[in-house]
Amino acid sequence: MTIVNSVNAFVSDILAEKQDFLTDVSDFIWKHPETRFEEYTSMNHLCTALEAEEFIVEKNIADIETAFTGTYGSGHPIIGILGEFDALSGLSQKPGVSNPEAVIPGGNGHGCGHNLLGTGSLAAAIAIKEYLKANNLSGTVQYFGCPGEEGGSGKTFMAREGAFDHLDFALTWHPSAANGMMSLSSLANYQVYFRFKGISSHAAASPHLGRSALDAVELMNVGVNYLREHVKPDARMHYSVTNTGGKSPNVVQSDAEVLYLIRSPKMQDVKDIYERICKIAHGAAQMTETTVSIEMDKACSNYIPNRNLEKVMYEKLKEVEDTILYTDEEMNYAKQIWDSLSVNEKDSAFDSLKAFGAIKDTDKLKEAYLSNVVSDYVPLDMAMPGSTDVADVSWVVPTAQCSTATCAIGTPAHSWQMVTQGTTSVAHKGMLRSGNVMALTAIDVLQNPDKLEEIQKEFKEKFKDTPYECPIPKDVKPSALKE
Numbered sequence: 001m002t003i004v005n006s007v008n009a010f011v012s013d014i015l016a017e018k019q020d021f022l023t024d025v026s027d028f029i030w031k032h033p034e035t036r037f038e039e040y041t042s043m044n045h046l047c048t049a050l051e052a053e054e055f056i057v058e059k060n061i062a063d064i065e066t067a068f069t070g071t072y073g074s075g076h077p078i079i080g081i082l083g084e085f086d087a088l089s090g091l092s093q094k095p096g097v098s099n100p101e102a103v104i105p106g107g108n109g110h111g112c113g114h115n116l117l118g119t120g121s122l123a124a125a126i127a128i129k130e131y132l133k134a135n136n137l138s139g140t141v142q143y144f145g146c147p148g149e150e151g152g153s154g155k156t157f158m159a160r161e162g163a164f165d166h167l168d169f170a171l172t173w174h175p176s177a178a179n180g181m182m183s184l185s186s187l188a189n190y191q192v193y194f195r196f197k198g199i200s201s202h203a204a205a206s207p208h209l210g211r212s213a214l215d216a217v218e219l220m221n222v223g224v225n226y227l228r229e230h231v232k233p234d235a236r237m238h239y240s241v242t243n244t245g246g247k248s249p250n251v252v253q254s255d256a257e258v259l260y261l262i263r264s265p266k267m268q269d270v271k272d273i274y275e276r277i278c279k280i281a282h283g284a285a286q287m288t289e290t291t292v293s294i295e296m297d298k299a300c301s302n303y304i305p306n307r308n309l310e311k312v313m314y315e316k317l318k319e320v321e322d323t324i325l326y327t328d329e330e331m332n333y334a335k336q337i338w339d340s341l342s343v344n345e346k347d348s349a350f351d352s353l354k355a356f357g358a359i360k361d362t363d364k365l366k367e368a369y370l371s372n373v374v375s376d377y378v379p380l381d382m383a384m385p386g387s388t389d390v391a392d393v394s395w396v397v398p399t400a401q402c403s404t405a406t407c408a409i410g411t412p413a414h415s416w417q418m419v420t421q422g423t424t425s426v427a428h429k430g431m432l433r434s435g436n437v438m439a440l441t442a443i444d445v446l447q448n449p450d451k452l453e454e455i456q457k458e459f460k461e462k463f464k465d466t467p468y469e470c471p472i473p474k475d476v477k478p479s480a481l482k483e
C-alpha cells in the first residue's frame with residue numbers, strides 16, 4: 001500500500017510541476033486547429049515539447065508526414081501511449097462562452113477535444129519517463145503522434161506499416177463528460193469513393209446526347225436506401241455527394257462522385273455490404289450508360305479491448321476519483337452549457353455517455369452538470385455506435401482506453417459546445433487526470449510482470465485464430481480533407 005501511494009504521489013507531483021507547460025501545449029493546439037494529415041503546426045509543437053522532455057523524436061512514421069514518435073528509455077516493456085491532435089472543419093468557435101460564435105467563420109475547431117487528447121497522452125509519457133529515470137528502471141515509453149483520426153484512420157495506416165508491432169501494450173484515452181473505461185467495441189468501417197463518368201451536353205438542345213453522371217449518383221443512392229432494410233440492424237450506411245458535376249442545371253453533368261461510409265460491428269459484414277453496394281453502383285452505371293470507378297479512401301477495424309489491461313486501468317481511475325473536484329464557477333459554466341442544449345439533446349445526454357464508460361450507472365450523474373464520479377466498469381461484448389482507429393492498434397497489441405470528464409454533461413461530440421470548452425480549467429483537469437491514470441497504469445504493469453503476462457496471454461488467446469489483417473489495401477494512401 002505504501003508503494004502504491006508513493007507511486008501515486010510521485011506521478012501527481014510530476015504532473016503538478018508540469019501543469020503549466022502541459023496546459024500551454026494543449027491550448028496552443030486548440031488555437032491552431034488543423035484537419036486530418038495537415039496537422040503540421042500541432043505536430044511540430046508536440047515534437048518540440050517531447051524533445052524538451054528528453055524524448056528522441058522520429059518523424060514521418062509509416063510514411064505519413066504528420067505521424068511521429070517520441071521515445072525514452074531502453075528495453076522491455078515497451079509502453080505505447082497514443083496521442084491525437086487533429087481538428088474538424090467548420091467548427092471554429094470562441095473559447096469559454098455559452099453561445100455559438102466562430103473565431104473564423106467556416107474555420108476549423110477542436111470539436112472532439114483532440115488538443116486535450118494529444119496533450120494528456122504527452123503528460124502520461126512524461127510521468128512514465130520521470131519514473132523510469134528516477135528509479136533507474138529498464139523499460140521504454142513511446143509516445144505516438146497519431147494524425148488524422150477524424151475520418152482519416154491514421155492509426156490504421158500506421159498499423160498497416162507495422163508501427164505498433166514492437167509494443168508490449170498500448171494505452172490511450174478520449175475526452176468526454178464522463179470518467180470511465182471505454183470498454184465497448186466499436187464499428188469497423190470502409191470509406192469508399194464511387195466516381196461516375198458520363199457525357200456532357202446542352203440540357204435543352206441535346207439532352208439525348210448526354211449521359212448524366214449525376215443521375216447515376218442519385219440512382220445509386222436510391223438503390224442503397226432500398227438496401228437498408230436488408231442489412232443487419234446495427235449496420236450503418238452514410239453518404240456524402242462530394243461532386244455533383246457542377247452548378248449549371250443547363251448542362252448534363254458528365255462527372256459526379258459520392259463518398260460512402262459503411263459500418264458494422266464485424267468487418268466481414270462491412271465487406272459483404274460493400275460488395276452489395278458495388279453491385280448497386282454498377283447497376284446505376286448501366287441504367288445511365290455511364291461508367292463507374294471505385295476507390296477506397298480508408299477503413300478501420302472494430303475495437304477489441306484487453307480486459308486484463310482494462311482492469312488495471314480502472315483500478316487506477318478509481319484511485320484518483322477523490323481528486324475530481326470543481327469550483328462553483330466551473331459548475332455554473334457547465335450549467336450554461338447544459339442550458340444551451342435542445343430538449344432532444346438533453347434527453348440523449350446520458351445515452352451518449354455509454355461510449356465513454358457511463359453504461360449502467362448514469363443515475364449517479366443525474367442532476368449533475370459535471371461528473372465527479374468514476375463510472376462502474378462494465379465489460380460488455382457490444383459495439384458503441386461509432387468507430388475509432390484505436391481499433392487497429394487493439395488488433396496488434398493489448399490496448400486499453402479510458403475517458404475523463406473534460407466538459408459538461410450533455411456536451412455533444414463534434415459540436416461548438418465541445419470546442420468552446422476545450423481550454424477551460426475543467427478540460428485541463430480532465431486532461432491531467434487521464435495523463436495520471438495512464439501513467440499509473442503503465443507503471444503498475446511495468447512493475448508487475450505477472451500482470452503483463454496475463455495481459456499478453458489474453459491478447460494471444462483472442463487473436464490466435466484471427467490474426468490482424470489491415471483493412472486498407474497496400475496501395476491506398478492517407479488523404480487530407482477535401483475542400
Ligand SMILES: [Zn+2]
Nearest residue numbers: 112150413414
Ligand atoms: Zn471525433
Ligand SMILES: [Zn+2]
Nearest residue numbers: 112114149174
Ligand atoms: Zn475524437
